[in-house]
Amino acid sequence: xxxxxxxxxxxxxxxxxxxxxxxxxxxxxxxxxxxxxxxxxxxxxxxxxxxxxxxxxxxxxxxxxxxxxxxxxxxxxxxxxxxxxxxxxxxxxxxxxxxxxxxxxxxxxxxxxxxxxxxxxxxxxxxxxxxxxxxxxxxxxxxxxxxxxxxxxxxxxxxxxxxxxxxxxxxxxxxxxxxxxxxxxxxxxxxxxxxxxxxxxxxxxxxxxxxxxxxxxxxxxxxxxxxxxxxxxxxxxxxxxxxxxxxxxxxxxxxxxxxxxxxxxxxxxxxxxxx
Amino acid sequence: xxxxxxxxxxxxxxxxxxxxxxxxxxxxxxxxxxxxxxxxxxxxxxxxxxxxxxxxxxxxxxxxxxxxxxxxxxxxxxxxxxxxxxxxxxxxxxxxxxxxxxxxxxxxxxxxxxxxxxxxxxxxxxxxxxxxxxxxxxxxxxxxxxxxxxxxxxxxxxxxxxxxxxxxxxxxxxxxxxxxxxxxxxxxxxxxxxxxxxxxxxxxxxxxxxxxxxxxxxxxxxxxxxxxxxxxxxxxxxxxxxxxxxxxxxxxxxxxxxxxxxxxxxxxxxxxxxx
Numbered sequence: 001x002x003x004x005x006x007x008x009x010x011x012x013x014x015x016x017x018x019x020x021x022x023x024x025x026x027x028x029x030x031x032x033x034x035x036x037x038x039x040x041x042x043x044x045x046x047x048x049x050x051x052x053x054x055x056x057x058x059x060x061x062x063x064x065x066x067x068x069x070x071x072x073x074x075x076x077x078x079x080x081x082x083x084x085x086x087x088x089x090x091x092x093x094x095x096x097x098x099x100x101x102x103x104x105x106x107x108x109x110x111x112x113x114x115x116x117x118x119x120x121x122x123x124x125x126x127x128x129x130x131x132x133x134x135x136x137x138x139x140x141x142x143x144x145x146x147x148x149x150x151x152x153x154x155x156x157x158x159x160x161x162x163x164x165x166x167x168x169x170x171x172x173x174x175x176x177x178x179x180x181x182x183x184x185x186x187x188x189x190x191x192x193x194x195x196x197x198x199x200x201x202x203x204x205x206x207x208x209x210x211x212x213x214x215x216x217x218x219x220x221x222x223x224x225x226x227x228x229x230x231x232x233x234x235x236x237x238x239x240x241x242x243x244x245x246x247x248x249x250x251x252x253x254x255x256x257x258x259x260x261x262x263x264x265x266x267x268x269x270x271x272x273x274x275x
Numbered sequence: 276x277x278x279x280x281x282x283x284x285x286x287x288x289x290x291x292x293x294x295x296x297x298x299x300x301x302x303x304x305x306x307x308x309x310x311x312x313x314x315x316x317x318x319x320x321x322x323x324x325x326x327x328x329x330x331x332x333x334x335x336x337x338x339x340x341x342x343x344x345x346x347x348x349x350x351x352x353x354x355x356x357x358x359x360x361x362x363x364x365x366x367x368x369x370x371x372x373x374x375x376x377x378x379x380x381x382x383x384x385x386x387x388x389x390x391x392x393x394x395x396x397x398x399x400x401x402x403x404x405x406x407x408x409x410x411x412x413x414x415x416x417x418x419x420x421x422x423x424x425x426x427x428x429x430x431x432x433x434x435x436x437x438x439x440x441x442x443x444x445x446x447x448x449x450x451x452x453x454x455x456x457x458x459x460x461x462x463x464x465x466x467x468x469x470x471x472x473x474x475x476x477x478x479x480x481x482x483x484x485x486x487x488x489x490x491x492x493x494x495x496x497x498x499x500x501x502x503x504x505x506x507x508x509x510x511x512x513x514x515x516x517x518x519x520x521x522x523x524x525x526x527x528x529x530x531x532x533x534x535x536x537x538x539x540x541x542x543x544x545x546x547x548x549x550x
């Protein structure tokens with residue numbers, strides 16, 4: 001999916017919602033455990049319920065891999081189902097991969113060619129040759145970890161370098177010479193809004209994938225105040241708040257309700273910034 | 276596997292060789308493509324041929340995942356085969372994972388419980404709560420990326436911090452408060468021997484998993500000069516140089532020959548440092 005296609009989706013749906021698909025076998029409604037592939041049945045129902053409000057889905061590989069080969073099969077089925085039924089929705093494999101060049105190339109082949117997702121989250125620690133193999137695939141995206149939303153982000157990402165920059169700022173500076181805003185997005189946590197402003201100074205145009213709104217305490221208003229651009233430039237992710245809104249047979253309807261609420265709040269933000 | 280068990284294996288075999296299992300479907304001998312699981316058949320043959328000389332195997336997940344669910348199945352079979360037939364050999368899943376706490380916990384469950392490996396390589400960028408879930412499993416290990424052997428390691432790992440340390444040194448400093456040398460190893464590339472000496476100043480006892488000897492240009496002598504401790508403290512990895520020593524039907528014998536050569540060189544090093 002190209003940048004322009006993503007921007008038009010956002011305009012059409014008045015939404016920049018990314019729904020995180022984190023199907024935990026211990027948390028999904030009990031009646032689904034009778035299905036041949038409980039993880040897939042869960043994701044499929046969530047997708048059908050939330051597709052009118054979402055512009056992206058972000059399945060996290062850990063939740064699928066926790067169930068071994070069956071889980072990976074459920075991942076493949078989920079991606080295929082979204083691709084066939086909702087071809088305009090971006091699919092981000094949240095895999096946080098990154099290895100030496102020839103090995104990263106295999107991960108890129110796996111995610112882009114074998115599974116057919118649009119984007120992969122990549123960890124920056126190993127530098128340019130670990131990220132490069134994910135670049136240059138037409139219509140495909142790298143979503144590079146810059147500033148994550150977890151407490152441990154303070155350990156290294158916030159470290160001050162000799163030249164005064166913090167490590168996450170250097171990751172942005174260095175990596176923006178590797179690829180432009182047509183194929184590179186960044187993960188930037190929502191937990192401290194003003195940091196999103198610092199990110200925007202370095203990458204004024206790139207889309208930011210923002211976790212941490214809701215369950216982790218970030219506010220949508222702050223994210224938009226500091227991060228929104230004229231093309232929106234944001235994908236705000238919600239996982240638990242939507243997919244586990246109910247643990248009963250009404251889980252899909254409850255997910256739809258939560259997704260719609262977020263879409264409505266996003267629509268209001270888009271309108272207020274359009275003025 | 277405990278640290279003491281690993282040390283006795285090294286003494287018994289006079290070897291600190293880790294064989295990297297990177298089974299690329301495009302590189303394995305053509306006659307194996309007729310097997311039901313070519314990747315598994317390849318790994319099984321390599322393992323049987325090299326087990327007398329190796330104290331660890333390091334299957335890299337990228338090579339298995341590139342073949343989707345079938346590849347992951349081959350990974351599971353390979354781990355099971357080693358576990359059953361060579362229970363004294365350490366199995367390191369080279370996965371370079373790392374995610375927010377609850378998600379890393381799922382990766383830990385997948386690798387330690389579902390697949391049953393002894394160790395997982397983990398990326399440090401997301402900090403303590405991304406690494407913690409891999410710790411505290413009896414007999415299991417985290418192998419944390421500190422200084423990798425690829426050119427891109429210069430981009431961030433070598434950056435100078437405000438206090439004068441380089442980032443990889445800070446990763447060692449910070450993470451050694453998370454776990455001791457009984458459950459934490461570090462990936463330290465061999466391409467510049469004196470850097471291994473800098474690593475040793477910070478983590479004098481931890482085992483180092485050292486890639487980059489051979490194909491990538493590092494020297495075994497340098498690695499030992501700068502990195503060997505009284506408990507050895509090293510696992511030196513070789514992948515391509517062993518597993519692709521021949522691409523013909525004699526691939527397993529050729530792998531054995533190369534592994535034996537490395538074991539002999541390692542044995543000489545162990546003897547010279549014992550004096």
